[in-house]
Amino acid sequence: MREMTYKEAINLAMREEMRRDPDVFLMGEDVGIYGGAFGVSVGLIEEFGEERVRDTPISEAIITGAAAGAAVTGMRPIVEIMFMDFTTLAMDALVNQAAKMRYMFGGKAKVPMTLRCAGGSGTGAAAQHSQSLEAWFCHIPGLKVVVPGTPKDAKGLLKAAIRDDNPVVFVEQKTLYKEKGMVPEEDDFIIPLGVGEIKKEGKDVTVVSYGRMLPRVLKVAEELEREGISVEVVDPRTLVPLDKEIIINSVIKTGRAVLVNEACKTGGYLGEIASVIVESEAFDYLDAPIVRLAGLDVPIPYNPELEKAVVPSEEQIRAGILKVLNR
Amino acid sequence: MNTISKEILREMYKRMNEARAFEEKVSYFFARGMVHGTTHLSIGQEASAIAACMALNDDDLMTSTHRGHSQVIGKGIDLNKMVAELLGKYTGYCKGKGGSMHIADVEVGNLGANGVVGGGHGIAVGAALTQKMKNTGKIVLCFFGDGAANEGSFHEALNLASVWKLPVIFYCENNQYGMSVPIDKTMNIENVADRASAYGIPGYIIDGNNAIEVYTKMKEIAKYVRGGNGPVLVESKTYRWLGHSKSDAQVYRTKEEVETWKKKCPIQQLRKYIIENNVMDARELDEIENNARKAIEDAVIFANNSPNPPIESVTEDVYA
Structure with missing residues (x-):
């Protein structure tokens, strides 16, 4: 156990999973040298390089759609959507494509992708950068929805999300990014999805x-x-x-x-x-x-x-x- | 000078006739209310779809569209499972859960038809990213229509694929209409392919009713894309003979226009080419046509004899 912030716990979860599985990679806006808008992916590009930590154009629809396409063909993409509000720009990819491929193809596809996004108010960012839209995603069969409230949960749940064979919407809480807590450092520390x-x-x-x-x-x-x-x-x-x-x-x-x-x-x-x-x-x-x-x-x-x-x-x-x- | 082998031409002619026979049968079923839902037929576009697929390797990947029957037959498909899916049977490609708009066979690289116009762009880009990251040497054929070329996902896809030099062929089947609206009312340029220059990638225009041209050009294009040079945009000019979907009264175009295009029938053009180049004679080609119709009739029998999906299956396969 080590004390770390919510943000560091998420970073560590990604780092461990990327070390463990070469199919795991991260893509999103400014996730590379900038380290993500909230600094969540700091240091990952140094360890894993540009091939696995991919800065993208500001194109939420295609980033998310490409994650679905990469997932269904054998990768385990993690997508960062900078603010949860911007998932509105990726809705077709997430709701009509990723969530439904398995069912509408008769169970012959799996879509192991994780969409991370930062939700919630409290940062003075006003109406288009502060929403909590988790209920929308809960309404879509085929998606899983995670909202961690502590650093420990953030780490264990993100690792479970990355290993899950379904599209998972992982809603990070902006105002918790700097909150500290004790977090297990073991590589096999996982919190199963669906366990409160x-x-x-x-x-x-x-x-x-x-x-x-x-x-x-x-x-x-x-x-x-x-x-x-x-x-x-x-x-x-x-x-x-x-x-x-x-x-x-x-x-x-x-x-x-x-x-x-x-x-x-x-x-x-x-x-x-x-x-x-x-x-x-x-x-x-x-x-x-x-x-x-x-x-x-x-x-x-x-x-x-x-x-x-x-x-x-x-x-x-x-x-x-x-x-x-x-x- | 014929550079395409007899085997390829035979298979191409066979698949085009199967697609035609399949869609005529589907049209017949819908007209009589024997299947529910809707369907989008591609009669007239068989060369555009099938010759393009056949120019690629069997293990290459593709994304298909709502007007995708010819595309998936081009990729190579089990007609029994396809007809069964149209009839909603448990033996269908999607166990009766997908229907006409969602035929997929992920294991062989058919990543699925798509009910959303432009919905396949992202999936194709992601599939191409996998091929590049895993260095498989495979490429992705992304079918879409002229209508999808005006979706935002078109721009985002071509931009990202060009920046990352992904092995994907964006293949626009321009059949002149987005449902009822002609392209001159939806685009301020004549050719979709002209947009390629905006992404710094090659753009090609091909005669989508000429199977030989489609196959020959696509062979070259596939080689270029497989060589790690990044994506291309191909515009295949073609025409759908029938309405947009089963409920289309076609008030937006003239019978004369449709007749003009019917004179450019892709199957008749290929037949003429094969005979004129002494590859096969009329008797052999007739036999292929008859076999294609028979294959569809057999598939209908298979589907009719297949069980409906059990009701319990309604909640299966939501999650992996």
């Missing part, structure tokens, strides 16, 4: 959260613990496939659920998690209506105070937890 984790055990209320909101939720949970309220924090880590069991079991235990994410509320993934709970036996254990704390249904604004107001704050998370406890 209880980030903090508790018995009074379940909070399901992922990505950028996770540290915020954990901070509130620790505070409430000191006040005598026992909060269980469940991180699904992968949204597709979703570890339904871990969520359902936690809600059965606590009888109360608060769901927290950064993305817009309407049509967001929290609605899916809420449905998983109420469609399961956990419904019978619910002592209060489920509380959803999500981003406001607005584009991300520029002014820092406005920007902050869009996503759930610690105060709002605290209030949401108290509300579900009728306190």
